[in-house]
Amino acid sequence: MNVASLKLxxxxxxxxxxxxxxxxxxxxxxxxRLVNRFREQEKALAxxxxxxxxxxxxxxxxERAVESFRAALGYAHDNFDYQLSLxxxxxxxxxxxxxxxxxxxxxxxxxxEGAVNLALGRLFAREQLFDKAxxxxxxxxxxxxxxxxxxxxxxxxxxxxxxxxxxxxxxQAQAELITMAAAxxxxxxLRLRVAQLFAQSQDYxxxxxxxxxxxxxxxxxxxxxxxxxxxxxxxxxxxTAQGYLRNAVRGxxxxxQAAQSLKIASLVLQADPFAPxxxxxxxxxxxxxxxxxxxxxxxxxxxxxxxxxxxxxPSGGLPALKAQWLEMAPKLARLRPPRDGADLDETMDxxxxxEQQTQAxxxxxxxxxxxxxxxxLTQDRSGVER
Amino acid sequence: MTxxxxxxSDSFPTSLPADGSALKRGxxxxxxxxxxxxxxxxxxxxxFIGLFSGLAVxxxxxxxDWTRISMLGPAPEPHSWRLIxxxxxxxxxxxxxxxxxxxxxxxxxxNQTKAALYIYNGxxxxxxxxxxxxxxxxxxxxxxxxxxxxxxxxxxxxLASALGRRLELSRERLRLLAPVGAxxxxxxxxxxxxxxxxFVIEEVIGRWSAGILGSVVLSAVSSVVVVRWFLxxxxxxxxxxxxxxxxxxxxxxxxxxxxGGLAAVIFAKAIGYFRPRLRAWPRWxxxxxxxxxxLIIGIIGFLGAPQxxxxxxxxxxxxxxxxxxxxxxAILALLKIVATTLSFVSGAPGGMFAxxxxxxxxxxxxxxxxxxxxxxxxxxxxxTYALVGMGVLFAAFLxxxxxxxxxxxxxxxxxxxxxxVILANTLAYLISRGLEPVPIFDLLTRQDGLDLPSLEEQRxxxxxxVEDAMKPAPTPVLEAQYSVDQALRRVQDLTGTFLVRMSPSxxxxxTPDTLKRLVGEGKGELSLGSALPIRNLPYLHxxxxxxxxxxxxxxxxxxxxxxRADFRRLEGVISREDVLEKYKEQEDD
Numbered sequence: 017m018n019v020a021s022l023k024l025x026x027x028x029x030x031x032x033x034x035x036x037x038x039x040x041x042x043x044x045x046x047x048x049r050l051v052n053r054f055r056e057q058e059k060a061l062a063x064x065x066x067x068x069x070x071x072x073x074x075x076x077x078x079e080r081a082v083e084s085f086r087a088a089l090g091y092a093h094d095n096f097d098y099q100l101s102l103x104x105x106x107x108x109x110x111x112x113x114x115x116x117x118x119x120x121x122x123x124x125x126x127x128x129e130g131a132v133n134l135a136l137g138r139l140f141a142r143e144q145l146f147d148k149a150x151x152x153x154x155x156x157x158x159x160x161x162x163x164x165x166x167x168x169x170x171x172x173x174x175x176x177x178x179x180x181x182x183x184x185x186x187x188q189a190q191a192e193l194i195t196m197a198a199a200x201x202x203x204x205x206l207r208l209r210v211a212q213l214f215a216q217s218q219d220y221x222x223x224x225x226x227x228x229x230x231x232x233x234x235x236x237x238x239x240x241x242x243x244x245x246x247x248x249x250x251x252x253x254x255x256t257a258q259g260y261l262r263n264a265v266r267g268x269x270x271x272x273q274a275a276q277s278l279k280i281a282s283l284v285l286q287a288d289p290f291a292p293x294x295x296x297x298x299x300x301x302x303x304x305x306x307x308x309x310x311x312x313x314x315x316x317x318x319x320x321x322x323x324x325x326x327x328x329x330p331s332g333g334l335p336a337l338k339a340q341w342l343e344m345a346p347k348l349a350r351l352r353p354p355r356d357g358a359d360l361d362e363t364m365d366x367x368x369x370x371e372q373q374t375q376a377x378x379x380x381x382x383x384x385x386x387x388x389x390x391x392x393l394t395q396d397r398s399g400v401e402r
Numbered sequence: 403m404t405x406x407x408x409x410x411s412d413s414f415p416t417s418l419p420a421d422g423s424a425l426k427r428g429x430x431x432x433x434x435x436x437x438x439x440x441x442x443x444x445x446x447x448x449x450f451i452g453l454f455s456g457l458a459v460x461x462x463x464x465x466x467d468w469t470r471i472s473m474l475g476p477a478p479e480p481h482s483w484r485l486i487x488x489x490x491x492x493x494x495x496x497x498x499x500x501x502x503x504x505x506x507x508x509x510x511x512x513n514q515t516k517a518a519l520y521i522y523n524g525x526x527x528x529x530x531x532x533x534x535x536x537x538x539x540x541x542x543x544x545x546x547x548x549x550x551x552x553x554x555x556x557x558x559x560x561l562a563s564a565l566g567r568r569l570e571l572s573r574e575r576l577r578l579l580a581p582v583g584a585x586x587x588x589x590x591x592x593x594x595x596x597x598x599x600x601f602v603i604e605e606v607i608g609r610w611s612a613g614i615l616g617s618v619v620l621s622a623v624s625s626v627v628v629v630r631w632f633l634x635x636x637x638x639x640x641x642x643x644x645x646x647x648x649x650x651x652x653x654x655x656x657x658x659x660x661x662g663g664l665a666a667v668i669f670a671k672a673i674g675y676f677r678p679r680l681r682a683w684p685r686w687x688x689x690x691x692x693x694x695x696x697l698i699i700g701i702i703g704f705l706g707a708p709q710x711x712x713x714x715x716x717x718x719x720x721x722x723x724x725x726x727x728x729x730x731x732a733i734l735a736l737l738k739i740v741a742t743t744l745s746f747v748s749g750a751p752g753g754m755f756a757x758x759x760x761x762x763x764x765x766x767x768x769x770x771x772x773x774x775x776x777x778x779x780x781x782x783x784x785x786t787y788a789l790v791g792m793g794v795l796f797a798a799f800l801x802x803x804x805x806x807x808x809x810x811x812x813x814x815x816x817x818x819x820x821x822x823v824i825l826a827n828t829l830a831y832l833i834s835r836g837l838e839p840v841p842i843f844d845l846l847t848r849q850d851g852l853d854l855p856s857l858e859e860q861r862x863x864x865x866x867x868v869e870d871a872m873k874p875a876p877t878p879v880l881e882a883q884y885s886v887d888q889a890l891r892r893v894q895d896l897t898g899t900f901l902v903r904m905s906p907s908x909x910x911x912x913t914p915d916t917l918k919r920l921v922g923e924g925k926g927e928l929s930l931g932s933a934l935p936i937r938n939l940p941y942l943h944x945x946x947x948x949x950x951x952x953x954x955x956x957x958x959x960x961x962x963x964x965x966r967a968d969f970r971r972l973e974g975v976i977s978r979e980d981v982l983e984k985y986k987e988q989e990d991d
Binding site for chain 2: 029032033036040043044047048050051054058061065083084086087090091093094111113114117118
């Protein structure tokens with residue numbers, strides 16, 4: 017084949033196309049190598065900037081962290097972690113709109129990603145967008161988590177419950193807690209936390225049950241004893257509360273709140289004139305004590321508020337109550353057992369009335385007065401726990 | 403036409419290579435394929451041009467990034483001396499390269515490509531591609547306020563031209579290759595094929611041509627595929643979907659259109675004013691001009707606005723995400739206009755697309771910020787205003803209204819913004835056209851002593867149509883079933899040519915002399931249809947252009963103009979004299 021025929025051959029379209037294909041493939045390989053090397057360099061640079069950002073964030077410098085994360089993203093546009101970190105840092109600096117844009121972008125890419133949903137949940141929680149926050153928290157709970165998903169889901173659930181409690185959404189918090197408690201592993205620490213959250217959500221029945229479950233595996237748990245005591249106290253089960261609180265105070269004498277609750281619970285039990293299996297003398301003694309406490313409370317309250325309790329006074333409720341009290345006092349002094357049940361009710365009604373009105377007028381009562389008020393509450397239930 | 407003291411152009415080759423090696427000057431090349439096969443091969447070639455351009459643009463972008471990271475650092479911050487030193491020193495080096503090694507790489511590259519198409523038969527030296535690649539990467543990477551898109555366009559066109567010459571294509575084909583490569587380069591740079599195709603049609607080719615559209619589209623698509631393969635397919639900007647709560651909110655975008663239109667005029671006038679004056683300065687100053695521009699831009703960056711250095715895409719993204727206050731956005735828009743004007747008029751190689759988008763984004767964000775401060779009920783985010791602002795500047799400064807709309811859609815991947823974009827772009831375009839009649843690219847070519855066609859000017863031209871020049875038909879109009887005697891009786895006292903309505907369709911013409919001759923030959927009893935030679939006249943419709951009429955009036959003295967729905971219904975007649983008279987009338991106007 018001579019040069020002329022070779023030249024002619026190279027001018028045939030199929031040969032030209034084949035030549036172009038070869039050149040293209042070679043160019044692709046060359047550029048691919050170049051791009052890969054450059055990308056590696058960029059990745060290293062981005063990693064360095066990202067670490068810088070993480071350090072800044074740990075040091076409580078979210079503005080610097082934003083700058084670093086942003087610079088890192090300049091070299092690794094699609095990096096999920098960098099974008100998520102930037103979104104979080106932006107949220108921490110208060111740039112919620114920008115943070116939301118990034119997070120929504122990530123969410124559109126991976127709607128199942130637990131971390132993204134959690135970040136969105138936190139963002140909307142910060143913006144007080146209640147429903148949206150709950151929606152994304154739920155997405156996060158049921159989303160995908162790389163590495164130890166159970167723990168991360170549970171932490172998210174705790175966070176959601178905390179958010180609900182913060183917004184006083186107690187029924188929703190209780191619902192979350194019931195679901196969570198049903199699937200809790202055998203971990204007293206976790207159960208104790210759930211029990212405390214039940215208590216915070218004012219579901220004392222479940223709280224008491226959870227505390228009792230903790231105590232089954234750890235009888236000495238001070239927190240569980242205290243929690244169980246408080247839950248029982250709130251349920252009006254003062255006898256049970258007394259038992260738990262006594263143990264709690266014994267285990268932790270510094271626990272002033274437990275001591276105070278124990279004192280009140282004991283006072284309720286001691287002051288209850290409706291208690292069965294007590295002698296008439298004892299019952300009369302309790303009525304008199306309650307009556308005297310109510311009278312003292314009335315006088316102190318009137319004194320502190322400078323209210324004239326004389327019968328001529330025009331000052332409405334408290335003077336009228338004083339008049340009633342004065343009228344009933346001689347009768348009570350002459351009281352002999354066995355007394356009539358109707359008298360007991362009449363006396364205690366006046367006591368409760370005085371306690372309620374003085375609380376409204378003068379605020380926090382003394383321990384015994386508080387016990388009497390709690391006693392009143394128990395009359396709406398089935399009485400004090402026997 | 404040209405500015406004061408404009409030297410002979412050094413942005414364009416003054417002549418083709420003397421040995422003729424660059425072009426096959428004849429109408430045909432060695433390429434002896436049938437027309438259809440040649441067309442198919444040309445389409446295939448467009449794909450390869452797209453692939454090569456895409457690869458070149460990928461490398462070009464890497465080169466810019468590498469230069470930037472190496473010279474300005476991975477995350478440039480104010481008060482770093484690098485910001486001043488780098489653009490100044492690199493400006494000097496670039497100036498030496500431009501003056502001594504690559505004189506054709508000055509400026510953006512759009513006009514050079516256009517000139518190659520219209521003046522140099524598609525010839526762009528391959529050296530231009532290399533020079534543009536090196537010098538633009540250095541200039542942009544070192545912080546000159548220029549963008550990579552226009553150079554990419556020129557690199558693509560240059561590669562296409564080189565390939566065409568290598569294959570010894572015909573002059574006609576070679577001429578078409580430049581816009582094919584240009585579209586590929588621009589599409590790759592923008593990662594936006596539709597905008598690239600539209601821009602090349604609006605600005606480079608200047609007309610819609612079915613012959614080239616397929617090749618342009620193919621090359622643009624293949625280059626974008628390459629870029630996405632290597633660099634990813636994410637849109638340039640991420641913005642949330644836009645929902646217009648009330649149609650009255652469009653007024654807010656209309657205000658942006660007005661402000662953007664005015665800003666574009668200021669931008670264009672600044673470049674138009676300073677460019678010829680700087681180029682008229684002594685030749686030795688050309689070594690210093692890019693360095694001086696770099697120094698000023700570096701000082702601006704040093705003092706607190708490094709965002710204006712380079713193309714600035716990352717800062718546009720930040721602006722869209724509420725990173726800056728509206729005051730800062732307004733300052734950045736103003737500084738970017740100053741910096742880009744300096745960089746561009748200094749002769750540093752680089753494009754104006756990215757700076758235009760930057761100014762638009764900042765201005766849009768600023769206007770949106772002010773509007774939302776005044777009317778807190780407005781629902782548009784900073785991102786939406788910034789994005790609309792980009793389109794506004796693109797439409798008003800580069801004067802490519804259609805491209806501007808599609809560009810916004812493509813760079814954001816968001817269709818929901820289209821209504822505000824169309825409204826604001828149209829307003830900005832109209833304001834810019836009203837205040838600055840000559841588009842920026844035309845202004846630059848005229849400053850370089852060239853006169854290249856533009857689609858905008860073509861749109862402005864009044865198109866003369868047949869209905870403008872036609873006259874009422876001479877009466878009577880003869881029917882084909884008339885006998886020759888009958889026809890002669892009707893016209894014997896008249897002169898000129900008379901039309902004959904043939905049956906069942908078509909038109910003929912006859913003169914009284916012809917009729918007399920036929921009677922003399924004893925054919926008086928015959929019908930006109932049978933006596934006249936079987937040759938129908940061509941006919942025209944009133945809405946056809948006069949250019950279309952010209953094809954016929956030279957051969958036929960009187961051409962019938964007929965209704966489009968009823969070819970037997972005569973609307974008028976047109977003759978060569980009528981056409982020429984109309985053209986003369988227009989010329990006199």
